[in-house]
Amino acid sequence: MPLAAAALGLLLTQAAPCASAAAPDADQLLRQTFDNYRAKSSQSVVAMTIHRPEWERNLKMKAWTRGDNDALVRFLAPAADAGNATLKTGNDTWVFNPKLNQVIKLPASMMAQSWMGSDFSYNDLSKSEDLLTQFKHRVIGTATQDGHTVWTIECDPKPGAPVVWGKVTVALRDDFVVVQEIFFDQDMKPARTMTTDRIGPLGGRSYPLTMTMHPADAPGAWTRTETSDAEFNTSLPDYLFTLSNLQNPRN
Secondary structure, eight states: OOOOOTTOOOOOSSOOOOOOSSSOOHHHHHHHHHHHHHOSEEEEEEEEEEEETTEEEEEEEEEEEETTTEEEEEEEESTTTTTOEEEEETTEEEEEETTTTEEEEEOGGGTTSBSTTSSSBHHHHTTOOHHHHSEEEEEEEEEEETTEEEEEEEEEEOTTOOOSOSEEEEEEETTSOEEEEEEEOTTSOEEEEEEEEEEEEETTEEEEEEEEEEETTSTTOEEEEEEEEEEESOOOOGGGGSHHHHHSOOO
C-alpha cells in the first residue's frame, strides 16, 4: 500500500491497538495497515526519484485521498511535468496532460502499468484497496524486528479476480506499517519488491516515510518515494475529486 506516490501511497482512525501476536487475523491486520496509511482522508507532499543506471529523474507531487477509492495526485515539479495529474474515483481512473489540455480515461487493464515512467503502478500511487478486496489472506510467519512484532501475510487472488499478480506477500509491523511487499508473477517468480527504508512519526501515527520499489528484471533500477508532509482525517471539498478540478484545478 505504497504512495502518493507518488504516489504514488499508501486511517479510518488513529492507528489501532496492536493485534494479538498469538492469533492474528490476516484480514484485520491488512485493513488496519491500509487505514493507517490513508485514514478517512489524507493530503501529502511526496518526492519521487526514478533511478536507472544511466540516469535519474526527480519529481515532486501533492496527493489527496478520501475513503477507500478516491485519490488525486498532481505534479508540482519539475516544470516539464508540473500540472500532470491522475484522478481515481471508485473504479474509474483518468489522467490529465496539461500540454495537450486533454483528459484520458484509463482502462482497468492499465492500472498495473508503470505510472509516469516509474516502477510504481497506477494502483500503487492511488493507494488502491485491491489487495484487500481481490485477494484471500493468511499469516504465514511471525518475527521480531526493532522491538516490533512483524507478521508476513500471503495474499492469493480470489477466483476470477482481475489482478495481474500470482500472489503478493506483505510483511507488516504491529504498529501497522508495511516493511516489505513482494509481488509474484503468474509463474510465482518475484517480479518486484517494495521495501520501507525509513519509518517515523507523521500526522500522529507511525508512517512509511521512504519506500523503494525494485523491479526484478532490471538490476540497478529503482523508484523511491519520500513523504515530507501529511495531514490525515481532514475535511476535503467534494470538488477536489472531479474531472473539472482535474483539468482546471482550483487554488
